[in-house]
Amino acid sequence: METHISCLFPELLAMIFSYLDVRDKGRAAQVCGAWRDAAYHKSVWRGTEAKLHLRRANPSLFPSLQARGIRRVQILSLRRSLSYVIQGMPNIESLNLSGCYNLTDNGLGHAFVQEIGSLRALNLSLCKQITDSSLGRIAQYLKGLEVLELGGCSNITNTGLLLIAWGLHGLKSLNLRSCRHVSDVGIGHLAGMTRSAAEGCLGLEHLILQDCQKLTDLALKHISRGLQGLRLLNLSFCGGISDAGLLHLSHMGGLRSLNLRSCDNISDTGIMHLAMGSLRLSGLDVSFCDKVGDQSLAYIAQGLYGLKSLSLCSCHISDDGINRMVRQMHGLRTLNIGQCVRITDKGLELIAEHLSQLTGIDLYGCTRITKRGLERITQLPCLKVLNLGLWQMTEGEKVR
Numbered sequence: 001m002e003t004h005i006s007c008l009f010p011e012l013l014a015m016i017f018s019y020l021d022v023r024d025k026g027r028a029a030q031v032c033g034a035w036r037d038a039a040y041h042k043s044v045w046r047g048t049e050a051k052l053h054l055r056r057a058n059p060s061l062f063p064s065l066q067a068r069g070i071r072r073v074q075i076l077s078l079r080r081s082l083s084y085v086i087q088g089m090p091n092i093e094s095l096n097l098s099g100c101y102n103l104t105d106n107g108l109g110h111a112f113v114q115e116i117g118s119l120r121a122l123n124l125s126l127c128k129q130i131t132d133s134s135l136g137r138i139a140q141y142l143k144g145l146e147v148l149e150l151g152g153c154s155n156i157t158n159t160g161l162l163l164i165a166w167g168l169h170g171l172k173s174l175n176l177r178s179c180r181h182v183s184d185v186g187i188g189h190l191a192g193m194t195r196s197a198a199e200g201c202l203g204l205e206h207l208i209l210q211d212c213q214k215l216t217d218l219a220l221k222h223i224s225r226g227l228q229g230l231r232l233l234n235l236s237f238c239g240g241i242s243d244a245g246l247l248h249l250s251h252m253g254g255l256r257s258l259n260l261r262s263c264d265n266i267s268d269t270g271i272m273h274l275a276m277g278s279l280r281l282s283g284l285d286v287s288f289c290d291k292v293g294d295q296s297l298a299y300i301a302q303g304l305y306g307l308k309s310l311s312l313c314s315c316h317i318s319d320d321g322i323n324r325m326v327r328q329m330h331g332l333r334t335l336n337i338g339q340c341v342r343i344t345d346k347g348l349e350l351i352a353e354h355l356s357q358l359t360g361i362d363l364y365g366c367t368r369i370t371k372r373g374l375e376r377i378t379q380l381p382c383l384k385v386l387n388l389g390l391w392q393m394t395e396g397e398k399v400r
């Protein structure tokens with residue numbers, strides 16, 4: 001048998017090994033304990049997921065995977081046999097090709113030659129050779145797709161997004177992390193701003209735009225107009241967005257999670273816009289936005305008091321900001337204030353006194369806090385996670 005398989009669930013291993021002759025079983029069993037267990041495992045169990053290294057795969061493997069109820073496949077490496085997977089498993093629901101660096105438009109082209117209505121999730125992250133031409137095929141044949149991961153697919157352009165907006169109307173989750181050619185125009189396509197050419201992915205709930213450097217406030221305007229169903233928006237490391245852009249987002253009532261980590265041009269004014277709108281956020285991350293300071297915490301207490309998770313790592317905040325926030329934030333479960341070097345025991349005292357629902361706090365690199373402040377924090381009744389990172393080892397006053 002030519003199929004090489006690693007890192008598998010036991011039931012699948014057992015099934016695969018039922019194909020091997022006795023000599024091969026012996027060889028495989030030398031690899032590791034998991035293999036050894038599986039090599040001699042007689043019974044075949046049902047699973048729903050397979051992880052495969054494809055070389056010159058035996059085409060007969062895939063129908064038998066399908067027959068065993070497997071609908072989700074992760075390809076760990078491949079040469080040219082992707083089409084066997086698709087042909088052999090007509091009911092495939094999830095295909096994970098993340099990190100298959102060898103995957104080309106040609107390879108995908110051979111696999112996606114007709115409609116595959118069952119496929120719901122496709123992961124192409126870090127398949128760096130994929131271009132818009134593959135997105136054309138995907139838009140044409142994978143109409144049932146709900147999750148599409150294109151993180152690190154750096155050859156993709158706005159044209160690819162136009163194709164997605166034309167074909168994938170059922171898309172709920174799209175990851176475009178580090179797609180550096182993507183600009184406001186592409187986001188406009190997704191949001192249905194070019195309706196004459198493409199309807200748009202108006203049902204999107206999760207949109208990851210982390211590290212899309214070309215995006216500006218105009219992209220946020222498109223998003224707020226067209227993607228009203230959005231629940232999660234990740235804009236971390238988008239240096240081109242500014243406070244004015246956040247004004248557009250401030251009326252997206254469905255938005256629950258907003259990630260603005262390392263958006264360098266966001267300041268207290270932007271947070272004011274968010275707080276004065278009609279947002280009902282439960283998660284906000286503005287870590288490493290060094291223009292975000294104590295004034296933002298006052299705004300958050302006024303308009304974003306429903307937050308369950310707030311990340312302010314390395315922001316320019318002090319005990320005064322904590323004081324202006326804590327009394328309103330009854331539901332806060334997670335507070336990340338690592339590397340906020342101006343926070344002292346006084347801030348921790350306030351947190352311990354008012355944020356009684358807190359289950360997690362990050363104090364990594366808070367160099368001005370002492371054992372006394374930490375003792376107060378550890379008295380929080382629900383606290384499960386306390387991150388101090390290297391602090392304990394580097395500071396003079398050790399906490400045990």
Ligand SMILES: *[C@@H]1O[C@H](CO)[C@@H](O)[C@H](O)[C@H]1NC(C)=O
Nearest residue numbers: 054076077078079080101102
């Ligand atoms: C990727 O392709 C190269 C040649 O094109 C081949 O030598 C290599 O084994 C392939 N890698 C994987 C993981 O398939």
Ligand SMILES: *[C@@H]1O[C@H](CO)[C@@H](O)[C@H](O)[C@H]1NC(C)=O
Nearest residue numbers: 074075076096097098099123
């Ligand atoms: C998809 O594959 C990647 C890389 O192997 C892995 O990190 C990720 O967890 C997989 N996703 C799922 C849902 O299995």
Ligand SMILES: *[C@@H]1O[C@H](CO)[C@@H](O)[C@H](O)[C@H]1NC(C)=O
Nearest residue numbers: 096098099121123125147149
């Ligand atoms: C897709 O692959 C990336 C990178 O390996 C991984 O982080 C992510 O969880 C995967 N997503 C899904 C839905 O499989």
Ligand SMILES: *[C@@H]1O[C@H](CO)[C@@H](O)[C@H](O)[C@H]1NC(C)=O
Nearest residue numbers: 216239240241242264265266
């Ligand atoms: C971000 O702000 C800096 C100054 O703080 C400015 O030089 C830069 O042009 C701004 N970038 C954008 C895209 O607005």
Ligand SMILES: *[C@@H]1O[C@H](CO)[C@@H](O)[C@H](O)[C@H]1NC(C)=O
Nearest residue numbers: 208210234235236259261285
């Ligand atoms: C969103 O951005 C953060 C950076 O703050 C990153 O760590 C996280 O993995 C991203 N989320 C997703 C779902 O990609």
Ligand SMILES: CC(=O)N[C@H]1CO[C@H](CO)[C@@H](O)[C@@H]1O
Nearest residue numbers: 128129130131132154155156
């Ligand atoms: C087909 C295509 O556009 N390939 C390009 C993908 O991106 C790399 C650089 O990241 C280029 O070298 C390729 O030409």
